[in-house]
Amino acid sequence: MKTRIGILGMGGVGGYFGGLLAKAYAESDSVEIIFIARGETQKTIAQNGLKIIADENEMTVFPSVVSDDSKVIGRLDYLICATKTYDIEESLLSIKKNITKNTVILPLYNGVDAPERISDLFPDNEVLQGCVYIVSMIVSSGVIKKIGTYEKLFFGSRTAPIATLNKLQAIFEKASIESYLVDDIEETVWEKFIFISALASATSYLNQNIGEILDSQSSRGVYVSLLNEITMIAAVKGLNLPADIIMHTILKLEKTPHDATSSMHRDLMAGRKIELFSLTEFVVNEGFKYEIETPTYQMVLDKLSSVSIPN
Numbered sequence: 001m002k003t004r005i006g007i008l009g010m011g012g013v014g015g016y017f018g019g020l021l022a023k024a025y026a027e028s029d030s031v032e033i034i035f036i037a038r039g040e041t042q043k044t045i046a047q048n049g050l051k052i053i054a055d056e057n058e059m060t061v062f063p064s065v066v067s068d069d070s071k072v073i074g075r076l077d078y079l080i081c082a083t084k085t086y087d088i089e090e091s092l093l094s095i096k097k098n099i100t101k102n103t104v105i106l107p108l109y110n111g112v113d114a115p116e117r118i119s120d121l122f123p124d125n126e127v128l129q130g131c132v133y134i135v136s137m138i139v140s141s142g143v144i145k146k147i148g149t150y151e152k153l154f155f156g157s158r159t160a161p162i163a164t165l166n167k168l169q170a171i172f173e174k175a176s177i178e179s180y181l182v183d184d185i186e187e188t189v190w191e192k193f194i195f196i197s198a199l200a201s202a203t204s205y206l207n208q209n210i211g212e213i214l215d216s217q218s219s220r221g222v223y224v225s226l227l228n229e230i231t232m233i234a235a236v237k238g239l240n241l242p243a244d245i246i247m248h249t250i251l252k253l254e255k256t257p258h259d260a261t262s263s264m265h266r267d268l269m270a271g272r273k274i275e276l277f278s279l280t281e282f283v284v285n286e287g288f289k290y291e292i293e294t295p296t297y298q299m300v301l302d303k304l305s306s307v308s309i310p311n
Contacts, residue, residue: 002032005171006076006098007063008091010037010050012136012263013108014082015144017153017177019052022061024175031171034076036095038068044142053139054146070097078168081118082108085278088117099125104164106130106155110200110263111278112193126164129185130155131192135260148257152178154192156185190239195249198226200264200279205300207265211258224250225296230283236290273309280304 007018018035025031035045049060067073076098083091088109092099099105099122106128107114118127132153136146153172157165165181172179182188202213202223213219227246234241242248267274280301287294 002028002030003077003167003171004032004034004075005078005080006034006036006073006095008036008079008081008095009083009087010035010041010045011082011084011138012144012146013132013134014080015050015138016052016134016136016146016151017082017108017132018063018080019050019059019061019144020175020177021171022050022063023059025064026062032064034073035063035066036068036073037066040141042066042068048142051143052146053143055149068094070095073098075100076103078171079103079105080108081105081114084273085109085111085114085275086273088114089121092118092121096121101125104128104160104168106168108132108153109278110193110196110275111282112189113278113282126157126160128155128157128160128165129189131189133192133195135257137263137266147260150256152180154180154182154185154188156182156188158185184240187239187241190234191241191245191249194227194230194234194241194245195252196262197230197279197283198223198249199253200262200275201226201297201300201304203262203265204268204274204304207269209259209261209265210253210256214254214258222296223253226300229287229292229294229297232292233283233286233290233294236292237286268304268308271309274304276301276304276308 007014022033025033045066049062051060101124104126105118108130115127115129134151135148136144139145169181206219208219213223227249231245264274264279280297283297284294284301
């Protein structure tokens with residue numbers, strides 16, 4: 001029986017990694033890749049395939065199935081989730097018939113609250129933790145563009161059987177995905193969250209890309225203040241993060257393409273809904289919970305709440 005892997009969310013993350021999986025297993029007798037998509041995206045991929053542009057290279061891939069119809073999608077052994085965080089509940093409930101008690105769910109969202117939210121919906125399922133480092137985006141329907149060479153996927157679980165995790169890792173490796181099965185996955189996810197939360201909040205608040213923030217003393221100051229606040233929360237939560245996490249995060253940002261920005265900033269500029277709750281408000285709420293002051297995050301939240309489309 002084939003291992004059936006669903007990709008929920010065909011944006012920069014789901015589209016790129018889903019595309020690598022679809023390419024690797026196009027002729028496979030053991031693994032089947034299902035793109036869960038609707039509307040124009042579904043139509044475009046069904047007719048023309050999913051195009052991925054990376055530097056000077058392009059490829060077009062066709063999944064085994066592309067649909068939003070539960071009857072067509074069928075049962076799923078693994079489900080990789082990469083929608084926007086504000087769509088977690090609605091998107092998962094739309095395919096609840098495809099999620100059996102044996103479906104293993106891997107969230108690859110920007111926030112850290114997804115596993116708990118998913119477990120509330122599907123308490124009997126194994127919900128892994130995961131995150132990615134990549135600069136990729138939708139440029140048009142059915143077309144994903146990746147900028148730079150940095151692309152890493154981390155995942156793990158403290159409860160899932162090791163055989164389940166190893167099987168998924170082997171599937172990723174065969175698809176040439178640079179993936180890492182890690183023991184300390186909560187700390188790994190929080191390291192990514194510290195990076196993306198501060199970046200998304202700063203770029204959106206300042207309306208600047210990475211290079212503009214790094215080149216401006218005042219803008220860099222806002223970014224560093226955000227880092228200080230979120231790392232204090234991580235510390236009080238008992239997470240075992242590196243002592244130099246702030247410097248490490250700044251160095252990571254300096255290695256990111258300077259003309260790039262966060263997906264939240266891109267969405268804000270395009271007049272779309274933004275992931276304000278998971279990336280900014282969550283930190284403010286955790287500050288209240290642990291009695292940690294987060295004035296910079298509060299400043300960002302106040303401004304973005306007044307200019308963004310409500311979630």
